[in-house]
Structure formats: C-alpha cells, structure tokens
Amino acid sequence: MKTNFMATSYKKLILNGIFSENPVFRLALSLCPAVAVTTSVKNGFLMGVAVLFVMTMVNITVSLFRNLINPKVRIPAYILIIATYVSITEMMMRAYSRTAYKQMGLYIQLIVVFAIIISRAELFASRNKVLPSAADGLGMGLGFLGALVLVGAVRELIGNGSIAGFHITHGSPLLIMVLPTGGFFAIGLLMGLFNWIDQKYYGGRPGGGGGGGHH
Amino acid sequence: MNNKDIIKITLNLVAICAIAGVILSVTWAITNPVRLRKKAEELQAALKELIPQAQSVTQAKTFVSAGGKEGIIYKAVANGKTVGYIVHAYAKGYSSFIEMLVAVDPDYRIIGIQILSEQETPSLGADVEKKWFKGQFKGKTEDRLVVIKGETKTDIQAISGATISSRAVTNGVKAAIDTLRAARAKDTNL
Numbered sequence A: 001m002k003t004n005f006m007a008t009s010y011k012k013l014i015l016n017g018i019f020s021e022n023p024v025f026r027l028a029l030s031l032c033p034a035v036a037v038t039t040s041v042k043n044g045f046l047m048g049v050a051v052l053f054v055m056t057m058v059n060i061t062v063s064l065f066r067n068l069i070n071p072k073v074r075i076p077a078y079i080l081i082i083a084t085y086v087s088i089t090e091m092m093m094r095a096y097s098r099t100a101y102k103q104m105g106l107y108i109q110l111i112v113v114f115a116i117i118i119s120r121a122e123l124f125a126s127r128n129k130v131l132p133s134a135a136d137g138l139g140m141g142l143g144f145l146g147a148l149v150l151v152g153a154v155r156e157l158i159g160n161g162s163i164a165g166f167h168i169t170h171g172s173p174l175l176i177m178v179l180p181t182g183g184f185f186a187i188g189l190l191m192g193l194f195n196w197i198d199q200k201y202y203g204g205r206p207g208g209g210g211g212g213g214h215h
Numbered sequence B: 001m002n003n004k005d006i007i008k009i010t011l012n013l014v015a016i017c018a019i020a021g022v023i024l025s026v027t028w029a030i031t032n033p034v035r036l037r038k039k040a041e042e043l044q045a046a047l048k049e050l051i052p053q054a055q056s057v058t059q060a061k062t063f064v065s066a067g068g069k070e071g072i073i074y075k076a077v078a079n080g081k082t083v084g085y086i087v088h089a090y091a092k093g094y095s096s097f098i099e100m101l102v103a104v105d106p107d108y109r110i111i112g113i114q115i116l117s118e119q120e121t122p123s124l125g126a127d128v129e130k131k132w133f134k135g136q137f138k139g140k141t142e143d144r145l146v147v148i149k150g151e152t153k154t155d156i157q158a159i160s161g162a163t164i165s166s167r168a169v170t171n172g173v174k175a176a177i178d179t180l181r182a183a184r185a186k187d188t189n190l
Helices: A007-018 A031-036 A041-064 A071-096 A098-113 A115-123 A130-160 A180-202 B003-050 B125-129 B131-135 B163-186
Strands: B056-064 B070-078 B081-092 B097-104 B110-117
Touching (some): A007 A130, A031 A130, A041 A071, A041 A098, A041 A115, A041 A130, A071 A115, A071 B003, A098 A115, A098 B003, B003 B081, B003 B110, B070 B163, B097 B163, B110 B163, B125 B131, B125 B163
Antiparallel strands (some): B070 B081, B081 B097, B097 B110
C-alpha cells in the first residue's frame, strides 16, 4: 500500500471513506455507537463530529510517528494515542458544550474502542504518509458522520415525527424507531439502499473489506 | 525478544505516555476553570428557578452528604421573611452519585427538585432528569415519599426498569429534608 499520492488522489481518498468504504454502511464497523446514539439527528451529528476529529488527528499522529513506534507494541501505542484525543474531546465538551456533554458524555468515552478508528490507524495511517493519512481519516470521519446523521434522521422522523428538532408530522409516530430495535431497522434499510444504489448505478461489487462489527 | 528490544519497547511506551500526559495536563488546565465557572452558573440558575420569588438565596450551612460529599443548605429570603430552603445533596444511585437540589417551604412541603448531575443508565435511570419524574415531588410532604411500581397519584411512581434510581432520588430527597429538620432544630436562627 506504499504509494505516492497526487492531488486527485486526496479527493478520491476522502470520497472513498464517504461512499465506497463507508464505515457504517459498507465496512459495517462501529455499529454499536451507530445504534446507541442515533435517536435524533442532533445526537448523531455531535457523535459524528467527535469521531471525525479523533479519527483525523489519530491518523495524522500515527502516520507522523509510524517509523518510531515499535511494531511489537503498536496496538497499545495506537490505543494510547486514541485515548489522548478522546480525553481532549471530552474535556472540551465538558467546558464548552455542557448540554451536549450531559447527553453524550458516556458515549464519548467509548470512542476509545471504536473499531473503525483503530482499523484505519493499523491499515492505513501506519503505512502511509501524513497527508494521505489525514485525507483518509477525514473521509472515513465524514462517512461516519454522514451515516450517523442519516440514521438519526430516519429514526427521528419515523419515531418522533421531527427532523433536527423541527416537527413535521402530527399524531403518534412509530415509537419503536427511537428504541434500540429501531436502530437496527434503520441501519439495515439504509445499508440495503446504499448497496442498491451502488449496484444499480456503479455496478459495484457487494461488500467492501468488512470484518467483525464490534463497537 | 532480547533485552535490547525490551528496553526499546519500554522507552517507546513511556515516551508516548509522557507526551500524552503533558498534552492532557495542558488541556485540563485550560478547560477546567471554564467548566467550574459554567457549573457554578448552572447552580445559580437552578437555585433561582426553584424559588423564583426569593430575593436572595444564601448559603446557610454545610453538612456531609452521601459518599462523604459536601452538602449545602441554602436559605431563600423574600421581604425579610424566610420563604424556603434549598438543600444541595447527593444520593447513591445505581451507577453514580446523583447530585440534586431539593427546595422546601418552611413547613417542609416540597416546592420542587432539580437533578444537577448523574451517570445513571441512559434511557432508564437517567430518566430521573425527566420532568414527569421530578414533577411528582412538587407539593408532597415527607410521609408521601414512597416509591410505588405502577401508577400512583399520591406517592412517587417508579421509572419502569429503574426502580433503584427512582428510590435513590426519593430517599435522597427524604434525607435532605431530615438533614434540614435536624439543622433547624439545632440552630433556631436557621
């Protein structure tokens, strides 16, 4: 995977994370937070932004120090780097965004063990230069953010009759969509839609470089 | 793995921890004063909201609350008369200490309660922050602070699936009132 990148490749790398290797819909990684926090657009967005920041910074840091980190302890080293950025995010939220912290505090700490972050550090950032790694982190982070907002929108609309807090429908909505069960429904449906669009318009191959969907 | 490797690996991890430590300390030093200031502002706003007619809410006494944390009794005064008391106390919940404010009038009838912080299970125990749950305490006296599973109009209805957290808040409110009663018995000026 050691390649030299040209300017157009950066765009490709970012788009790769958003579409063809979308963390949630294509790689099926980090589904746990995708279900847990996406009861509304706002929550999905906040979590997505936190992950975007952590992922980009981790990719940059890992790439910068990739030749200094001993391969035998690379996983603990990555975890330490991720934990540092997550702690920074948490402290910032606690000081500057207290209502968001009250809602999300518990889940922010969980970012440390998100499979998508460590897998990008291991598969990409540890083998590539800083700028491509930043682009990969940015793309993957945006893909994750977009997925969480989409899932949040579907669940909030059907489960609560609103989008981003604005009420759209009247009457009683389908409450099950804001419960955990609804998270699986929404992700499954959107994943199907993603695959369908990909097959129909791009003739894409099913399944990316998947793997276990833990955390 | 030879000795040289072990030293290398150790140095590697020590270096990362040291750098991380410095970065985290700096972030903490910058963000913590802001956090504390905002927390104090939130407390002031919550005190004001509980007894809006009070002209002044002053700290009158401190005591030891659940978990050895410092509890505070505030006295609310309007036109030279005591209109109520607010007790800032903690209660041991399911997975955290629930920090709350309990406002009562001089006859120990509850004016209202406010949850300042908790780390209970989201969507279950954390629902103690919901209006319907907190609202149940309004107007009640101590003898009606009983947690009931199922519907109730006269007592405190438990959050289904979170009886422990519901009980923790209810007992915390009760303890707060008892503390206030004992403090006033000791100090007639309070």
